[in-house]
Amino acid sequence: MRALLRYATLKSLRDGTLAAFLSAPMIVPVAALSGVTFDGFHLRFPMFLNPHYTPAQNAATAAGIAGAVCALFAAIPAFWTFRSEIRSRSIGLFAFAARPVVIMLSLVLFAAAIGFAGWISAIVLITALTTTLPPNIGLITVKMLTATIASSSVGAMVVTISAEPAMIVCSYLGCLVLIPWMEKAKGPIQLTLPLIVAAVCFSIATILLERRCAS
Amino acid sequence: MTERAIIAEGLLKRYGSVTALRDTSFAVTKGTITGFVGRNGAGKTTTLKIVSTLMHPDDGRCEVLGHDTQKTPYAIRGRIGFLPDLFELPATLTLREYLGIFTEIYAIPRADWKRRIDTTLLLTRTEKLADRRMKALSRGEVQRVGLARALIHNPDILILDEPAAGLDPHARVELKEVLRLLRERGKTVFLSSHVLADLEEICDELVVIQNGSVIFCGDIAGFRKQMRSTTRWRLTAASRPISILSGVRGQIVGSSPTSIEVEGELSPAERARWVAELVAQGVDVCEVSQVRSTLEQEFAKSIEDQEEMS
Numbered sequence: 001m002r003a004l005l006r007y008a009t010l011k012s013l014r015d016g017t018l019a020a021f022l023s024a025p026m027i028v029p030v031a032a033l034s035g036v037t038f039d040g041f042h043l044r045f046p047m048f049l050n051p052h053y054t055p056a057q058n059a060a061t062a063a064g065i066a067g068a069v070c071a072l073f074a075a076i077p078a079f080w081t082f083r084s085e086i087r088s089r090s091i092g093l094f095a096f097a098a099r100p101v102v103i104m105l106s107l108v109l110f111a112a113a114i115g116f117a118g119w120i121s122a123i124v125l126i127t128a129l130t131t132t133l134p135p136n137i138g139l140i141t142v143k144m145l146t147a148t149i150a151s152s153s154v155g156a157m158v159v160t161i162s163a164e165p166a167m168i169v170c171s172y173l174g175c176l177v178l179i180p181w182m183e184k185a186k187g188p189i190q191l192t193l194p195l196i197v198a199a200v201c202f203s204i205a206t207i208l209l210e211r212r213c214a215s
Numbered sequence: 216m217t218e219r220a221i222i223a224e225g226l227l228k229r230y231g232s233v234t235a236l237r238d239t240s241f242a243v244t245k246g247t248i249t250g251f252v253g254r255n256g257a258g259k260t261t262t263l264k265i266v267s268t269l270m271h272p273d274d275g276r277c278e279v280l281g282h283d284t285q286k287t288p289y290a291i292r293g294r295i296g297f298l299p300d301l302f303e304l305p306a307t308l309t310l311r312e313y314l315g316i317f318t319e320i321y322a323i324p325r326a327d328w329k330r331r332i333d334t335t336l337l338l339t340r341t342e343k344l345a346d347r348r349m350k351a352l353s354r355g356e357v358q359r360v361g362l363a364r365a366l367i368h369n370p371d372i373l374i375l376d377e378p379a380a381g382l383d384p385h386a387r388v389e390l391k392e393v394l395r396l397l398r399e400r401g402k403t404v405f406l407s408s409h410v411l412a413d414l415e416e417i418c419d420e421l422v423v424i425q426n427g428s429v430i431f432c433g434d435i436a437g438f439r440k441q442m443r444s445t446t447r448w449r450l451t452a453a454s455r456p457i458s459i460l461s462g463v464r465g466q467i468v469g470s471s472p473t474s475i476e477v478e479g480e481l482s483p484a485e486r487a488r489w490v491a492e493l494v495a496q497g498v499d500v501c502e503v504s505q506v507r508s509t510l511e512q513e514f515a516k517s518i519e520d521q522e523e524m525s
Contacts (some may be wrong), residue, residue, distance in 0.1 A: 003319030007305075010316075014348075015306030088303035092269055093364065097382045099322035212272040 004098065004106035008081045008099040011157055018114070021077045025070040025118030026125055029062040033129050046131040057134040064183070066122035067144055071178045074115025074148040075171040078155030087163035092213035100140035104156055106159075108202060111152030119144045142191060145180050149177045150194035153201035160208035218245040220403040221266055221374055225275035228261050234427055235261045236272065241432040243405050248398050250414035251407040252514060253424035259407040262424065263376050266405070267297045271493035280371060293321065296365030298358075300376040306350035309362055311340060313349065314367050321368040331367060339363040339393060356385030362393065373397060379413050391417050411511045423514065436446045438514055447506035449476045453499040465471065476506060497499065 014017035031046040046057040075183055081170055082103075085091040119141075127133050134140060154174040158167050178194065221243035222522050228236040233244055234256045243249045253259045265277055268288035277284040278289045278433040304399065305313065314332045323331055335340045339359045344352070349360060358378055365373060377388050386408070387447055394404050408414050422439050423431040448465070450457050451474040458475075465479025481489075493500050 003316050007308075007316045010308060010312060012307050084303055084305075089299070090302045090304075092299065093297070093302060094320065095315060096267075096295070096297055097270070097368070099289065180258070214264060215222065 001098075001106045001109075004103060005110055008020055008110045010134055011135065012077065013159065014209065017077070017080060019101045020117050021073060021114045022109070022121065024073050024114070025066050025122045029066040029122055030125055031056075032065055033062055043120055045129075046125045047129040049135055054133070055130045056135055059126055059130040059132050059134040062126045062130065063123060063137075063140060066126065066183050067120060067140065067147070069145060069152050070115050070119040070122065070173050071147040072168065072172055073118060073180065074111050074151035075155035075158075075175045076111075077114045078111035078152040079159045079168050079171045081110060083159055083163045083165075086209075086212055089212065091209065094168060095210075095213045100145045100213065101206050104202060104209055105154050108152045108198075108205075111155060112148040113150060115148035116145060117150070126209075139186075140182075146191060146194040146198075147178045147182055150198040151178060154199035157205040159209070160205045160212060163193065169214040219278075221405060222264070222278040222281060223266065223275070224277070226262065226265060226272045226277060226426075226446055227268070227270050227274035228258075228265065236265075236427045239275070239424065239427065239429050241429045243403060243422070244420060245403050246389040246398065246401050247419040248394055248404040249301060249410075250407070250418035251405060251422050251424065252411060252414065253407070255409075257424045258427040259424060260376055263297075263405075263407060267295055267373065267374050268292055269297075269335055293368065295372045296368070296370035296372055297376055298361045298365045298373070298375045298378055300380065302361060304352070304357065304360060307348060309323045309346050310336070310363065311345045313360075314363060317364055317367045323368060329368070334365045334366050335382060337368065338396065340389060354395075355383060355389070358382060358386070358390065359393075362390075363459040366397075370402070372403045372405065375404065377407055377409065379410045381383050411514055433458075446480060447476060447478050448481055449474055449502070449504050450489070450493070450500060451502040451504075451505050452493075452502045455498045457493060457498060457500070464492040476486050 009018065012021070032049060035046040036049050037044050046055050046058075048055070049061045050058065053061070082091060085094070089102065123134065123137070123141075155171045158171045158174065161167070161170075179193065181190075185193070219242045221241075223242070224240050226236045227234070227449075239258065239262060239374040251262070252258055262271065265272050265284060266279060268279070268291050270285045271285050280294055282290045284291060299324055301398060308316075311332060314335060315328060318328045332345075336345050339362050341356075341359050342364050344356060344360065352360065362375075362378070365375075378390060382390060391413060394406070397404055398419075406414075415435060418435060419451050420434050421431065422429055423438065431441060447468065454473060456472055457470075464485070465477035465481060467475060468478045469476035
């Protein structure tokens with residue numbers, strides 16, 4: 001699995017997609033904070049989204065935006081990283097050396113790691129710009145971890161269904177349900193729901209990958 | 216006793232209402248280069264995918280190195296190197312990085328990585344490409360890179376699907392040299408190809424498939440023997456026209472002003488009498504030769520025969 005992760009990292013590092021995947025979750029909340037704060041060309045610090053909110057409330061709102069973007073963006077590397085290999089059936093070459101379940105697990109972990117790294121980076125930036133950590137950061141981080149795993153599993157499943165670029169829209173749509181869940185989920189049962197979704201998508205993706213290798 | 220690397224028995228494969236393989240049986244001997252010949256759509260790629268465990272047959276069984284392809288596919292996959300007809304390379308990686316990733320996936324000990332990569336680069340003559348990113352490679356280079364990837368784990372069997380397709384003559388010669396070298400090292404090579412002249416040069420055995428059924432499996436001499444009912448002879452004169460004698464048992468199948476081609480079983484005595492009489496008539500005979508048909512012609516004939524039969 002380490003070799004497959006290295007392959008995915010090298011490939012996306014060289015074609016520039018890794019930087020794009022990592023920076024998008026940071027750019028969106030920071031752009032929102034900057035857009036509101038730089039009103040009238042006056043720099044104000046700490047930055048805010050609503051001048052009537054406390055820094056903690058502003059940080060929580062910005063973290064909400066970052067979370068939604070991260071959840072959506074974890075699906076993209078899962079869809080994109082092995083897309084050309086799946087489309088050209090070259091993924092079958094890897095299947096001689098590694099089982100399809102290992103290939104899929106590598107892809108999901110890679111994409112989830114990117115999504116989660118994007119989240120951590122975004123929270124660091126939000127904390128720096130609003131001067132405070134978003135409240136309930138522990139719970140939000142657990143939610144983000146499960147959301148990025150679910151999201152990357154959805155992306156991996158979609159790419160094995162069809163590797164056409166337009167299918168990326170389906171990955172987005174599949175992950176949209178995660179956004180209201182992130183707002184409302186509290187109890188342990190609700191927190192494990194995305195993991196169940198991830199397990200189902202992962203199983204389907206593995207079966208489809210095996211079929212892709214044969215076609 | 217001859218050891219078999221691949222044994223296929225009664226393979227059946229259907230894609231919906233289309234039957235790709237029907238009762239396909241053949242065997243590949245260990246340590247040989249075996250050519251797999253057939254027209255487009257004859258079932259070559261389907262067979263190669265079944266042999267390489269990527270696909271399961273609907274019926275029949277296939278054994279590779281003593282393992283059943285359906286029961287223990289993972290025991291086989293690590294021991295074969297597969298080069299598909301079409302594949303894509305990661306353009307942003309260098310060949311050395313690409314091979315490095317496969318050495319790791321194949322769980323080759325870390326201490327052996329460098330040696331294994333260097334040996335493979337040397338064998339496939341890809342040393343010059345090693346540290347170059349794999350974009351803008353020629354078709355020949357792509358094939359050699361694919362071959363290097365298929366060989367990186369030192370497999371026992373190499374399965375190549377149309378490896379010579381799209382290669383220029385020089386690249387073809389290089390590919391043949393690599394395959395010969397692999398045979399010398401005891402590897403079994405099973406390759407499909409449309410370029411029958413290349414197969415004739417390097418293959419020890421041949422499997423011919425037509426409409427999903429194997430119509431021949433054996434050595435090339437055997438294939439010729441099975442296909443040819445008569446021998447062809449050519450008589451050439453330096454300047455004067457040649458005619459066939461009334462007593463010669465043969466049928467004229469081709470002629471030019473100074474040569475004649477006859478199909479028939481002519482004994483040495485008959486050939487000598489024919490030449491002697493032509494010389495007596497003043498014909499300056501300069502050559503009597505047996506016309507050796509190419510494998511391409513034999514293959515075309517076998518296909519025609521099969522079509523006539525069906």
